[in-house]
Amino acid sequence: xxxxxxxxQKILTVAQSLVELRGYSxxxxxxxxxxxxxxxxxxxxxxxxxxxxxxxxxxxxxTAQLRDWTRILNGEGEPLWRLQxxxxxxxxxxxxxxxxxxxxxxxxxxxxxxxxSAHTQAVRDRLQQIFxxxxxxxxxxxxxxxxxxDVAVADAHQAARSIVAQLEGQVLFAKLYNDTAPLGAxxxxxxxxxxxxxxxxxPAGT
Amino acid sequence: xxxxxxxxQKILTVAQSLVELRGYSxxxxxxxxxxxxxxxxxxxxxxxxxxxxxxxxxxxxxTAQLRDWTRILNGEGEPLWRLQxxxxxxxxxxxxxxxxxxxxxxxxxxxxxxxxSAHTQAVRDRLQQIFxxxxxxxxxxxxxxxxxxDVAVADAHQAARSIVAQLEGQVLFAKLYNDTAPLGAxxxxxxxxxxxxxxxxxPAGT
Numbered sequence: 001x002x003x004x005x006x007x008x009q010k011i012l013t014v015a016q017s018l019v020e021l022r023g024y025s026x027x028x029x030x031x032x033x034x035x036x037x038x039x040x041x042x043x044x045x046x047x048x049x050x051x052x053x054x055x056x057x058x059x060x061x062x063t064a065q066l067r068d069w070t071r072i073l074n075g076e077g078e079p080l081w082r083l084q085x086x087x088x089x090x091x092x093x094x095x096x097x098x099x100x101x102x103x104x105x106x107x108x109x110x111x112x113x114x115x116x117s118a119h120t121q122a123v124r125d126r127l128q129q130i131f132x133x134x135x136x137x138x139x140x141x142x143x144x145x146x147x148x149x150d151v152a153v154a155d156a157h158q159a160a161r162s163i164v165a166q167l168e169g170q171v172l173f174a175k176l177y178n179d180t181a182p183l184g185a186x187x188x189x190x191x192x193x194x195x196x197x198x199x200x201x202x203p204a205g206t
Numbered sequence: 207x208x209x210x211x212x213x214x215q216k217i218l219t220v221a222q223s224l225v226e227l228r229g230y231s232x233x234x235x236x237x238x239x240x241x242x243x244x245x246x247x248x249x250x251x252x253x254x255x256x257x258x259x260x261x262x263x264x265x266x267x268x269t270a271q272l273r274d275w276t277r278i279l280n281g282e283g284e285p286l287w288r289l290q291x292x293x294x295x296x297x298x299x300x301x302x303x304x305x306x307x308x309x310x311x312x313x314x315x316x317x318x319x320x321x322x323s324a325h326t327q328a329v330r331d332r333l334q335q336i337f338x339x340x341x342x343x344x345x346x347x348x349x350x351x352x353x354x355x356d357v358a359v360a361d362a363h364q365a366a367r368s369i370v371a372q373l374e375g376q377v378l379f380a381k382l383y384n385d386t387a388p389l390g391a392x393x394x395x396x397x398x399x400x401x402x403x404x405x406x407x408x409p410a411g412t
Contacts, residue, residue, distance in 0.1 A: 023321045025231035111320040113382045114312060115229045127382060161388065162395050165375030172374050173367065176319045176334060182367065189368050192399050 008046040010036040016057050020097075020105040023115050024054055054112070054123055061108050062130050073137050079145035080196065083138070083163075087186040090167060095180045106175035110168045135160045142194065152195035162193050214252040216242040222263050226303075226311040229321050230260055260318070260329055267314050268336050279343050285351035286402065289344070289369075293392040296373060301386045312381030316374045341366045348400065358401035368399050 014036040018027050029050055033040045047053040072085045097105045105111075109130050116123045139160035145151045153159040166189050173182040220242040224233050235256055239246045253259045278291045303311045311317075315336050322329045345366035351357045359365040372395050379388040 023229075023231055025229055025321075106320060110378060113378055114317040114320040115231075124382065131379070131382065158391060161379065162372070162376075162391055165379055165388070165391075166368070166372050166395075167375070168378050169371030169373070169375035170368075172316060172319055172378075173337070173371055176330065176337065182371070185364060185368055185371075189372075189399060192401065193395060195398065 007036075007038045007042045010038055011043060011046060011053070012056055012060055015053055016061065016108075017101070019054070019057055020108060020111075021101065021103065024050075024112060025115060029053075051120060051122060054116070054120075055126055058109070058112065058123070058126055058130070066133065069134065069137050073141050078150070079141045079148065080150055080191075080194075082141055083145075083190060084187050086138075087167070087183070087190065090171070090186070091180055091183040094171065094174055094183060098178070098180065104174045104178050104180060107168060107171045110171060111175075131164065134164050138163055145194070145196075150196060153193075159194060163190050166190070166193065213242075213244045213248045216244055217249060217252060217259070218262055218266055221259055222267065222314075223307070225260070225263055226314060226317075227307065227309070230256075230318060231321060235259075257326060257328060260322070260326075261332055264315070264318065264329070264332055264336070272339065275340065275343050279347050284356070285347045285354065286356055286397075286400075289347055289351075289396060290393050292344075293373070293389070293396065296377070296392070297386055297389040300377065300380055300389060304384070304386065310380045310384050310386060313374060313377045316377060317381075337370065340370050344369055351400070351402075356402060359399075365400060369396050372396070372399065 011032060015027075015032050018032060018035065027050075029043055030040060032053070033043050043053075047056065068089060069086065072089055073082050075082060075085075077085070094104050094106075097103075109127055112123060113127050113131075135157065139157045142151060142153065142156040142159050142163075146153065146156060151159075167186060170182045170186055170189075174180050217238060221233075221238050224238060224241065233256075235249055236246060238259070239249050249259075253262065274295060275292065278295055279288050281288060281291075283291070300310050300312075303309070315333055318329060319333050319337075341363065345363045348357060348359065348362040348365050348369075352359065352362055357365075373392060376388045376392055376395075380386050
């Protein structure tokens with residue numbers, strides 16, 4: 001197979017699955033190339049290093065996730081309803097991943113934060129940017145909800161950070177127990193963190 | 207150096223620091239032995255495998271953390287006050303780690319969950335037990351607070367899980383930004399998650 005963009009995409013797709021299943025450090029370039037069915041020379045034609053591949057994997061995943069988050073959070077409907085859709089989307093994504101590969105893979109960005117951020121500055125910088133963008137997207141929706149009097153928080157940005165932290169923590173549990181059930185608590189917890197217990201369309205049982 | 211318990215402890219101590227700094231997969235047994243100043247033969251005298259070492263590292267850390275959590279959560283004072291002490295203790299621990307080695311290392315159990323749990327069943331089992339124990343300790347305090355009418359939650363165990371998830375998520379951010387500031391939000395968020403906004407001794411600024 002030649003050095004065409006198809007080979008690059010094959011490497012990226014295989015790397016994304018392997019990083020999700022086994023983490024970054026445990027993987028070797030030779031293994032990735034073998035699984036992708038491309039010669040090792042092709043790898044270094046497309047990627048300067050394994051770290052460069054990690055950044056490309058992160059970027060590809062974030063491009064897709066940003067598209068989903070923007071569609072949901074900047075879309076139609078009342079602000080809190082859109083936040084609820086975001087949690088449902090997260091739960092569905094993790095469940096779909098579990099169906100297709102047998103495990104709850106968790107959040108690629110969270111996984112790589114805990115595995116790589118302390119020793120790879122370029123990756124740390126990229127992950128910081130991604131989490132900031134996530135917090136900004138959620139904060140904009142909270143600011144809208146604040147304007148409508150739907151929530152009671154002093155600082156929309158800090159509240160958004162707490163909600164994304166809650167999401168990461170529950171996704172960690174989902175991964176640990178290989179069970180998406182913990183994600184069911186996200187919406188009620190979000191309402192609690194936003195001081196929006198009463199009067200909102202909370203799901204049954206909260 | 208001989209095969210004495212001192213060598214075992216040296217390996218354990220060095221492994222704990224190295225796993226914290228660089229994760230598990232990136233480490234080799236040879237590197238650990240070199241840093242600990244023990245011959246490789248000693249390693250396999252004390253530990254059957256690198257995975258066995260990981261379990262020992264986890265157990266040693268959990269023994270210490272369980273002692274701290276039990277002292278704080280089962281100690282004197284009103285229930286919510288003890289929960290607040292737990293968050294202060296977490297923040298202090300992360301800050302102390304940052305002072306001594308330059309980075310916010312995060313939570314060893316969370317780190318290993320995201321790095322290892324998908325491919326190492328023994329480690330996954332141990333980490334599940336530890337997080338269950340953490341949730342049980344917090345749930346017992348919440349149940350006390352419920353009895354006193356200090357909080358308003360339907361299920362102490364689920365609320366405890368949400369609080370530990372919040373802790374893990376904020377510790378992930380602290381690690382990512384190498385900054386313990388996100389941990390300052392834990393107490394206010396805990397009160398919100400417990401439906402205890404008003405009337406509790408919340409810190410200034412919340």
